[in-house]
Structures are given as C-alpha cells and as structure tokens.
Amino acid sequence: NAKDAEGQISAWSAVDEVLISGDPPDFVFDLTGINTLVGAQGGTITYSASLQTFVPTPFNGYQYWTMVELPNGNDYGPISTRDVNIPAYADIFVPQMNLQVPGYAPNGQYTFTGHIGQYPTTMISDSFPFMKLALNNEDGQSGSEWAETGWPEDVFDGTASLPDAFAVETAYPNPFNPTVTVPFALPTAGEVSIVVFNTLGRTVFEQQSTFSSGRHMVTIDGSALSSGVYLLSVSHNGTNQIQKVVLMK
CATH class of the missing domain: 2.60.40.3880 (Immunoglobulin-like)
Known part of the structure; x- marks a missing residue:
C-alpha cells in the first residue's frame, strides 16, 4: 500500500497485476464486439x-x-x-x-x-x-x-520501435469506478513517479518505481476513496505530465 504525505496508508493502491517493481503484464489482448x-x-x-x-x-x-x-x-x-x-x-x-x-x-x-x-x-x-x-x-x-x-495480411509483419520520448497517454476509463489505468512510454529505462492529488492538493496516492524502456501500464485502485475530481501526475527525468481524472461511484 502507498502512504500519503502524512505517512498514513492511502485509500489508493496499485492493483495486484501491476507490481511495485514496475513489471507490467507482458500482453494485453482485447476483442470488442461491434455488431x-x-x-x-x-x-x-x-x-x-x-x-x-x-x-x-x-x-x-x-x-x-x-x-x-x-x-x-x-x-x-x-x-x-x-x-x-x-x-x-x-x-x-x-x-x-x-x-x-x-x-x-x-x-x-x-x-x-x-x-x-x-x-x-x-x-x-x-x-x-x-x-x-x-x-x-x-x-x-x-x-x-x-x-x-477482414484479416489484415501485413498487420503482424512489422517491427515496432522503442518510443522516441517519454509520453503519458490518456488515463482510462475516465470517469472511472473504481480503477483507472495509466499508459506511458519510456525511450530508456528509468524511474517513474506517479502521484494522485485531491482538489485540496493532498496526496492520496504515490508510487515510485523503475521501469524498462518500452510501453507500460499502471492500474490504480481507488475503491476506498470518495467520488470526486483528482489530479494524476506522472514524472520521469524532470518531465511532469498532469491530467484530470474523475471517480464516479
């Protein structure tokens, strides 16, 4: 469990499949029915x-x-x-x-x-x-x-490259209940800090982990937190990206 700024156990916690060591799942595979x-x-x-x-x-x-x-x-x-x-x-x-x-x-x-x-x-x-x-x-x-x-013949033939720069994608789902996932990309291995603040500026979640180069996801569980607006900050090598997320129960 993460601790807040006063040393108390936070209502937020990283879910089990995303380890504190920063290891993400190896694969994410999703099929979505349209018709x-x-x-x-x-x-x-x-x-x-x-x-x-x-x-x-x-x-x-x-x-x-x-x-x-x-x-x-x-x-x-x-x-x-x-x-x-x-x-x-x-x-x-x-x-x-x-x-x-x-x-x-x-x-x-x-x-x-x-x-x-x-x-x-x-x-x-x-x-x-x-x-x-x-x-x-x-x-x-x-x-x-x-x-x-509808099978695209060439879709599995290319080679994906490493990201060119640190980037944080839009957290999803948003609004969320009770978990929100934060995707981000690193051009090189390094430390990433993820902090969530409430509208009063109080830290309700903080995690600092080392990640390998490539694309990663961290899922945060806010099930013990009340509905409201929160600021999600992701930092790496002096670059900080902030976005607003809404917990709606």
Whole structure:
C-alpha cells in the first residue's frame, strides 16, 4: 500500500497485476464486439481486435485462431487459423473483422473467442458474446458457412520501435469506478513517479518505481476513496505530465 504525505496508508493502491517493481503484464489482448446480433437467416458479426506487448522480445511462429461456444455449451472450430509474427513492443489495432454466421446455426447466445499461441496451446485469449435469433418457419436460410474476413495480411509483419520520448497517454476509463489505468512510454529505462492529488492538493496516492524502456501500464485502485475530481501526475527525468481524472461511484 502507498502512504500519503502524512505517512498514513492511502485509500489508493496499485492493483495486484501491476507490481511495485514496475513489471507490467507482458500482453494485453482485447476483442470488442461491434455488431453482435444476427438474424434468423444468418449474417455477419463484426468486432475489433487490439494487441499490445510490453517486452523487447518478438514472438515468431505463433498462431491466431478463433472458436465459438454454441448455445448448448459445446465448442465449434477453429473457424480460422492464421500464422502471426508478433514484434517486440507491439501496438496493433484492427478496427473491424467479420465473422459470417450461417443460417443453419442454432438460435441462442454464443461466445466468440480469439486465441493467440502455438495451436492448440493458448498463450492469451479474449472473448465476447453474440446472439442469433430464432428461425421462423417462413424464413429461408442463407447458404453461407462459418467464415472470417477482414484479416489484415501485413498487420503482424512489422517491427515496432522503442518510443522516441517519454509520453503519458490518456488515463482510462475516465470517469472511472473504481480503477483507472495509466499508459506511458519510456525511450530508456528509468524511474517513474506517479502521484494522485485531491482538489485540496493532498496526496492520496504515490508510487515510485523503475521501469524498462518500452510501453507500460499502471492500474490504480481507488475503491476506498470518495467520488470526486483528482489530479494524476506522472514524472520521469524532470518531465511532469498532469491530467484530470474523475471517480464516479
């Protein structure tokens, strides 16, 4: 736990997955459903995908594959399998990919899951639910099969470089309840100080840690703190960046 300016234990604390030593998670993988409702005749589910890595090591010879959990709980797939080479310090965003759902698929709620690893061993995965409506007697079925489109062929072929300068991205979510995540980037290894103040100027959280070069995230838990406006300060090598965050319970 962090201590405030008077030496008391603060209401804020760094959450478990971000260590005081400054080690971030190696990967952040997120799938977000965009259109998640399919009609009785079948149709297209759309989703976005993002992948960030926080280590200086590329991961070559891996695969990305997708599965669906059917309404009866059984798994179906893989629907597609792609070879991927993940660069060091990857920061990849695919705004839209498409999943074709056939008309003969049973109605009900599904779970779509994307896996990254060395098939069939999963290194990291994420999922989202989608729904297919019931088929009416008068409705016809589309002749399509399960399929995916929208895969960017070159998205995993580039090599991400180290950041050119110290930079703090916008904390999210904002407003937040109860945790807020602070992304930042370092061109070289060094010490980073993160301080949160209330509107009276009182320190409610303070953490000082050494981070390696690259992109990092620190998530702060303010669950014991009251709703209100706070100032979040991130400092490195004499450069200080401040932004306003709002805790809304």
